[in-house]
Each structure stands twice: as C-alpha cells, then as structure tokens.
Amino acid sequence: MSSLQTKTDVILIGAGIMSATLGTLLKELAPDWKIKVFEKLDEAGEESSNEWNNAGTGHAALCELNYTPQKSDGSIDITKAINVNEQFHVSTQFWSHLVNNNLIRNPQDFIMPLPHISLVQGEQNVKFLKKRFEALSDHTLFKGMEFSDEPEKLKEWIPVIMDGRTSQTPIAATKIDSGTDVNFGALTRMLFDHLKDQGVDVHYQHKVDDMKRTSDGLWELKVRNASGQVERHAAKFVFIGGGGGSLLLLQKTGIPESKHIGGFPVSGLFLACNNPEIVEQHHAKVYGKAAVGAPPMSVPHLDTRYIDNKKSLLFGPFAGFSPKFLKTGSNLDLFASIKPNNLFTMLAAGAKNMALTKYLVQQLMLSKEQRIEELREFVPNAKSEDWDIVVAGQRVQVIKDTEAGGKGTLQFGTEVVSAADGSVAALLGASPGASTAVHVMLEVINKCFPEYTKEWEPKIKEMIPSYGMKLAENPELFNEIHASTEKALRLSGKSPLQTTSEGAL
C-alpha cells in the first residue's frame, strides 16, 4: 500500500476527447493552474473516442435525419438541426485556433472534408426528405444542399449504393459537400501530447476507485496505480470525463445532483470493408432512417473513413445490449449503478423500454449473414467475404425523471451534471458526442467557474469568435467564420490525402 498524497488545482478523470478538450481550454484560460489526469488504460483516446470505436462523423445535422423530426402538421422542425450545427461550428473554430497557433500542425491528421448524404426509400420517406430539403436548403447554415430522386444522379453520388439496385421503390437523397470525417482518437492523442508539453501531469494505468469531500472543501480521489497501490490525490475541481464510466464515479461523490439518475448501456458493432476496390468507389457519409422501434443511435450509415492515412469504409453501427458501461468495462457495471435513490427510476425505465431492450437483444443475436442482409439494403451487391465485424464503443444513455416523460425517461443527448458549488462536474450521455465537445466543455466552464466568466470572455472570443452569438441569426458572421475555419482546417477544395486505398483494416 502506498500513501502518496498530492494536492492540485484541477483533476481530470479519463483521457478521452472530453477531458482533452477541457484541459486544453483551461490551459489557454488559466495557464498557471496545475492539472492532473488519471486514466485507467495505457494511452489516451482508447475508449469511445478511439477512431475504431465511433463513426467519426462531424455531427453538424447535415445528413442525420433524427435532428429534423416531422411535426403533426406535416412540417419539419429544424430547431435541433440548427443547434447541433451551431455547436459543431464552436468545435471547428476552436480546432482552427489550435491549428493557427501551431498547437496542431496538420489538420488532416484528424479532420477531412467529406460529403454528407441522407438517403431514403419509399414514397412517404421521399416526401419527407423533399420537405426537409426545402426547410434546410435556404437556411444560412445548410447552404449548398442538393436534392435528387433521379437514379442517374444518385449513381454519380453513391455508385456503390446504386449498383445492382433492381427495386422500383422510389429512392431519393440530399447531398452537401461541407461535411467532415473526424478522427477523434487522433485529435485526443494530439491534445494530450500538447497538454503534457504544457506541464500537465498525465498518469496512465491509474484507475480512480473512489472520491470524497475533505473537511477543507477539496475532493480527494482514491486512485489505484499500475502496481495496484493506492494513492490519494486532492483537487479544488474535479471533472469526471470517464465516458460510460462517469455515472459510477458521479454516484461516488454523493452530491444531491447525482441522485435519481441511471444509465442504459447500448453496445455497437460495425461492418468494415476489406476490399480496396469497393472502398475506393465510395466517397461520402450516407445516413439512412432508423428502423421502426430502433433507437436514434442505431441509424444505419455507410461511411468513408480516413484512419492512419488510409481510406476505409464502415457500415453500422448495429446497436445491441450489454451491461458494460465501457468497452473495457465489467458485466457488473449496470447492476453496480442501481442504488436505493435511483431504483424506482431504473425500474420505471425498464418497464417503459421493454420493446427497446427486446430490439437490442435481438440485434445482438444477429449472425454475420443477417447483418450482411441489412447491409444489402444499402449496398445491394455486398458480399460477406468483403466485410469484417469490428466491435465499437459502448454508449450509456442517461435515464432520469423528467416533467415531460415522467419517471425513468431515457434521454438521447449529453448532460453535464455538476455540484451546486461547481467543485465537481460529470459528463453523461453520448450524443451528438465528440463533435460538440467544445460547446459542452464550455458549458462545464460556465457552470463551474462563474467567478471567472468576465475575465475569461475575451480569450474565449479570441478562440471562438462566435462565442455568445447565434450563427443562424448572423449570416455574415457565419460566412466569415465558415470561410476562415475551412481555410485553417483545409477543408475546401481537393482532399490533400492521396486516397488510393490499401485496404480497410
């Protein structure tokens, strides 16, 4: 047993994209603060933020149909799409700041331009897509979107999807070229390299087991190091950026805000194409519509990915049920999260979501051939031997009691939970996820450091020029920012990466 004890200003638990982003923001705003990071794995970005564990979509609501629901009067509600798009532009501004200040050298090491396409089949869905196109295409944030229901045009856009399609079912798509593929794993690793250069103490193979308040108002963490010894580290502020593991750590704090919250874990699988000829023919992220009864995070999509300077092709994710809260977690995670204070919330959620649980269990049981059958809805000529199964990350959806949904309502967004005095904050939930990390971490900063808001505002505005303003309401500002981030991140024009594929994996 070790008795190592330290005191610091800030502790970040977990080395994923959220801690990486918060640490980088804080180092820009308060360079003198001492920051420590504890990560249970060997490296940064190994859980959900890893490039093979998520889909790498820069979520800007350009192609994801779940952000534009149809209202009962038939019109399309674009409120969510605008919010998600605005939040993504907060990220692109911050990333541009890092590139412009040489904190990231080559933006193409983590972000690539890629058309985003929405694809639907069936008369009703085609009508919906046309309406969605009409609602979005005139909007400043979605300029450049095209619609087509002409098979010849679609063949140009998505040859792999149109080849061998014999069905007479109506089919249509929208395409917008300003989409992106983001390697969040690479970005996380780059940010952690930068944090280490800035003197941040990053400890891998250090698992946080417990945390409690000390009499002098600090948070003391019980940390198990690589040799199994226990260390104690205290800080004025702790961010719980444990991804799926955050709920279990938040519960250890005992703060009132941690009560009556539960987690619903959803696992994921991708099919990865191992045939370079097919990989080479596809160049887009193509999002379809979720099957009836399926959760929004299991919307099928066929994605070009850029990983390790290679072009790859992923289809999925197939959602499933697993009681683990992290890919490297334990089968006991779900049970360990059930406490007297959230028991009724969890029971209510269980009763309400029987159909969803049944759907996820059924999905989990699918054989590879059955998954290939689902892929054939997208790629009619798909051959089983060209595709391999890749296990993706876990997503833990928040369950809580809400006024609108009642007890045990399943949430599909992200949620910052913080103590009233701002001394601890946790990020729960997983969607829209890594794409909106900067917006969400600014929310953490605003909630937890209100006394610094005025002092830090000029620096935040220097990094994120649209901070505090709505791009949707300022078309000129949007055009200016869009042009400068495209330039900094080198997103316009021809892709600088030679896209000759050498295989998917």
Ligand SMILES: Cc1cc2nc3c(=O)[nH]c(=O)nc-3n(C[C@H](O)[C@H](O)[C@H](O)COP(=O)(O)OP(=O)(O)OC[C@H]3O[C@@H](n4cnc5c(N)ncnc54)[C@H](O)[C@@H]3O)c2cc1C
């Ligand atoms: C299948 C799938 C597809 C997705 N697709 C997209 C997408 O296309 N676009 C997008 O923007 N987002 C996507 N997401 C969401 C995105 O991946 C997550 O929102 C994001 O990576 C979460 O980052 P994080 O830092 O919170 O968590 P993570 O990256 O999971 O990091 C948490 C870290 O905390 C560590 N940790 C946990 N507990 C402890 C402990 N007790 N002590 C020490 N360390 C601990 C873990 O080991 C891990 O390294 C997807 C997620 C999944 C699973």
